[in-house]
Amino acid sequence: MPTVHVFDHPLIRHKLTILRDKRTGHKEFREITEELAALMAYEATRSHPVREIEVETPLAKTTGWSIAGQELAVIPILRAGLVMETAITRLIPTARVGHIGMYRDHDTLQPVSYFVKLPADIAEREAMILDPMLATGGSTVEAINTLKAHGCHNIKVMAIISAPEGIKKVQEAHPDVEIYTAEVDSHLNDKGYIVPGLGDAGDRLFGTK
Numbered sequence: 001m002p003t004v005h006v007f008d009h010p011l012i013r014h015k016l017t018i019l020r021d022k023r024t025g026h027k028e029f030r031e032i033t034e035e036l037a038a039l040m041a042y043e044a045t046r047s048h049p050v051r052e053i054e055v056e057t058p059l060a061k062t063t064g065w066s067i068a069g070q071e072l073a074v075i076p077i078l079r080a081g082l083v084m085e086t087a088i089t090r091l092i093p094t095a096r097v098g099h100i101g102m103y104r105d106h107d108t109l110q111p112v113s114y115f116v117k118l119p120a121d122i123a124e125r126e127a128m129i130l131d132p133m134l135a136t137g138g139s140t141v142e143a144i145n146t147l148k149a150h151g152c153h154n155i156k157v158m159a160i161i162s163a164p165e166g167i168k169k170v171q172e173a174h175p176d177v178e179i180y181t182a183e184v185d186s187h188l189n190d191k192g193y194i195v196p197g198l199g200d201a202g203d204r205l206f207g208t209k
């Protein structure tokens with residue numbers, strides 16, 4: 001699977017285990033999700049181009065580096081992606097934010113879109129879709145469809161936990177899109193939940209169940 005990057009950094013593995021734990025409460029769950037998103041962004045942007053710039057310290061002029069190339073847009077899928085967005089825009093404050101609101105129908109597991117608001121220049125930006133869970137892949141494929149319909153063709157996906165079924169669906173629909181994930185789990189259960197997974201990310205983040 002050449003377009004899937006699975007992070008094996010010890011800090012990421014450690015924090016993911018805390019997220020999985022059913023005893024982890026909402027406050028800690030949100031904090032760890034933010035920390036994981038920042039660590040994953042650090043790894044996912046490792047190959048981002050930089051350009052040399054001159055900088056003057058209080059003592060002397062020297063050479064420094066500035067992030068170059070295409071500007072970034074982060075696209076959280078509501079609701080659960082919002083917490084990842086908070087972390088990444090803290091790290092990359094120049095990133096623009098586009099929101100895609102979507103929920104899975106409980107019976108059909110099909111994504112239902114209810115909101116789209118993207119940066120006006122999204123077609124010129126690199127877009128990073130943020131969602132903690134890539135389960136059947138329906139929501140992510142629909143989000144990519146939406147971005148492409150707006151002219152954006154440089155797209156990455158960041159998901160904390162992925163199911164093999166979801167990865168396959170995204171790869172078949174959009175082989176040009178790279179996926180960054182902390183772990184690929186075993187399978188989906190008959191309700192479309194990732195096993196072992198972490199449960200319902202939105203409910204655990206926002207305390208809605």
Ligand code: PRP
Nearest residue numbers: 078079080103104135136137138139202
């Ligand atoms: C969850 C999750 C993803 C989606 C993944 O959201 O945050 O967006 O399910 O499932 P899929 O890969 O099978 O499409 P949910 O629909 O529960 O909405 P919520 O974030 O508002 O709770």
Ligand code: URA
Nearest residue numbers: 135193194199200201
């Ligand atoms: N959405 C979640 O929040 N968790 C899953 O396991 C699957 C979809």
